[in-house]
Amino acid sequence: MHDTRVLCTDQVGLILEQPDERRPRELARVSNRPSIGKRRHNAEGMLRRQQAMTKNPSNREARATTIVKRKRSLTHVGGEVEAKGGSALVDLLVRALAVDAAPEPLGDAGEANDDSDRGDVHGFHTYPARMHPHTARSLVDTLTPKRGIVLDPFCGSGTVVAEASARGLAAHGSDLNPLAVQLARTKLQRYTPEELILLASEALRVAEFADERRKARAGATHRYGEEDVAIFDPHVLLELDSLRAAIGSSEAGPTIRRALSLVLSAIIVKVSRKKSDTSTQLEAKRIAAGFTAKLFRRKATELVERLTAYRERREGKARWRVELDDATRLETVRDRSVGLIVSSPPYAATYDYFSHHDMRLRWLELDARSFAKGELGARRHFERLSIDEARARWQHELGKLLWSLARVTAEQASVCLQIADSAVDGQPLFADEELRVATARSAFVWLAEASQARPHFHGPTNRAFDRSPRREHLFLLRRVG
Numbered sequence: 478m479h480d481t482r483v484l485c486t487d488q489v490g491l492i493l494e495q496p497d498e499r500r501p502r503e504l505a506r507v508s509n510r511p512s513i514g515k516r517r518h519n520a521e522g523m524l525r526r527q528q529a530m531t532k533n534p535s536n537r538e539a540r541a542t543t544i545v546k547r548k549r550s551l552t553h554v555g556g557e558v559e560a561k562g563g564s565a566l567v568d569l570l571v572r573a574l575a576v577d578a579a580p581e582p583l584g585d586a587g588e589a590n591d592d593s594d595r596g597d598v599h600g601f602h603t604y605p606a607r608m609h610p611h612t613a614r615s616l617v618d619t620l621t622p623k624r625g626i627v628l629d630p631f632c633g634s635g636t637v638v639a640e641a642s643a644r645g646l647a648a649h650g651s652d653l654n655p656l657a658v659q660l661a662r663t664k665l666q667r668y669t670p671e672e673l674i675l676l677a678s679e680a681l682r683v684a685e686f687a688d689e690r691r692k693a694r695a696g697a698t699h700r701y702g703e704e705d706v707a708i709f710d711p712h713v714l715l716e717l718d719s720l721r722a723a724i725g726s727s728e729a730g731p732t733i734r735r736a737l738s739l740v741l742s743a744i745i746v747k748v749s750r751k752k753s754d755t756s757t758q759l760e761a762k763r764i765a766a767g768f769t770a771k772l773f774r775r776k777a778t779e780l781v782e783r784l785t786a787y788r789e790r791r792e793g794k795a796r797w798r799v800e801l802d803d804a805t806r807l808e809t810v811r812d813r814s815v816g817l818i819v820s821s822p823p824y825a826a827t828y829d830y831f832s833h834h835d836m837r838l839r840w841l842e843l844d845a846r847s848f849a850k851g852e853l854g855a856r857r858h859f860e861r862l863s864i865d866e867a868r869a870r871w872q873h874e875l876g877k878l879l880w881s882l883a884r885v886t887a888e889q890a891s892v893c894l895q896i897a898d899s900a901v902d903g904q905p906l907f908a909d910e911e912l913r914v915a916t917a918r919s920a921f922v923w924l925a926e927a928s929q930a931r932p933h934f935h936g937p938t939n940r941a942f943d944r945s946p947r948r949e950h951l952f953l954l955r956r957v958g
């Protein structure tokens with residue numbers, strides 16, 4: 478027997494290591510780097526300050542107000558939660574969806590820290606439709622498997638894997654987007670204190686190098702195509718070029734180079750003419766000379782602080798992996814090895830991760846050809862379809878996904894999926910209905926679900942939700958047989 482309730486709560490509220498490891502000749506000429514000793518000294522001071530901050534609660538608060546920009550994240554504006562299923566399971570899902578509304582923005586436009594309402598590593602780099610860390614933590618805690626690993630086959634920025642690993646659970650994340658893989662690995666990597674110092678000192682060196690080249694009016698280290706010329710002011714493009722060249726020539730090792738590349742990725746949209754990550758619109762931005770390198774330095778400092786805080790709350794030494802893999806194949810996951818899946822698949826016809834990340838993928842020299850072909854739910858694959866064709870395509874994609882999840886899950890494994898309604902051809906595509914249809918044909922049984930109304934941002938399809946609001950759903954399934 479299932480009960481159906483409407484609950485009102487007020488809280489519901491890479492890097493490709495650059496294959497080109499050459500150190501550009503002029504880079505060596507212009508560079509007047511501080512000695513390693515001095516850079517280390519600066520970096521050690523920075524790390525000591527961070528450690529003191531995280532240990533002392535009043536300092537922790539001070540740090541939150543200095544490095545953390547408050548910004549209302551509209552995707553988390555809470556609303557009424559409707560839930561169906563056995564009461565204990567419903568409570569579990571409702572608690573996981575109960576996300577506090579983000580605090581008011583402070584309005585410091587131009588700041589790189591656009592995800593700062595999220596704790597430690599989760600706030601480092603923007604990523605469309607990230608799961609809220611509270612949701613990931615709450616699901617991992619309440620559904621902890623007795624045996625088997627925790628898997629997120631659409632790991633994106635790494636929220637679920639980071640939370641599972643923080644709880645001392647063996648965690649495996651995969652994604653077909655190479656940017657996601659590099660980002661999640663950067664967060665999950667177990668850095669020693671020495672490596673964090675090295676990361677901070679290399680970031681200073683890279684930023685200083687870009688500053689020196691700007692002052693010396695040095696030209697670009699290689700030719701840039703029209704897409705970059707159109708999207709960056711010339712002085713910004715030159716600073717980005719210098720930052721990238723210095724990262725590529727860093728002798729600090731692949732892990733540090735990857736982290737530095739992700740810092741570059743974190744600032745690149747901010748300093749471009751692109752309005753936002755998910756928008757194709759361009760707008761004029763007044764970016765002062767030297768600002769790009771300064772932002773890089775600030776964002777790198779923030780990354781070290783966030784990694785330090787994550788390091789301190791991480792329990793045990795459980796193994797973790799993040800791999801490039803298609804969720805409909807999962808070639809990197811062994812049969813029946815998974816005890817729990819917590820994941821947020823792409824929403825049908827809503828995002829186009831390949832296009833959203835086009836600039837970052839190019840700058841980080843990541844090969845995204847399989848992603849371009851295999852991305853599920855991509856808006857570009859749905860936008861010319863009628864609602865019936867879109868449903869058929871989505872059912873086909875969900876079917877392939879559930880088939881591959883069935884192969885890797887152990888008997889009785891729990892699968893919790895977060896997914897939102899979308900719109901095609903002016904018509905709503907209700908994710909709960911579609912997932913229920915696909916589940917009925919799979920090796921999983923439906924146990925419970927909770928749904929919460931969420932705002933819909935896509936102008937052209939707004940009217941699709943005139944009659945019934947767009948909702949975000951949490952589904953709990955169990956592997957049978």
Ligand SMILES: C[S@@+](CC[C@H](N)C(=O)[O-])C[C@H]1O[C@@H](n2cnc3c(N)ncnc32)[C@H](O)[C@@H]1O
Binds near residue numbers: 630633654824
């Ligand atoms: C909603 S996002 C996941 C966000 C993630 N939960 C987080 O907190 O950052 C969906 C993800 O699915 C990935 N994706 C799309 N098609 C895929 C496929 N065929 N295999 C694996 N991942 C895919 C996208 O790259 C994106 O990272």
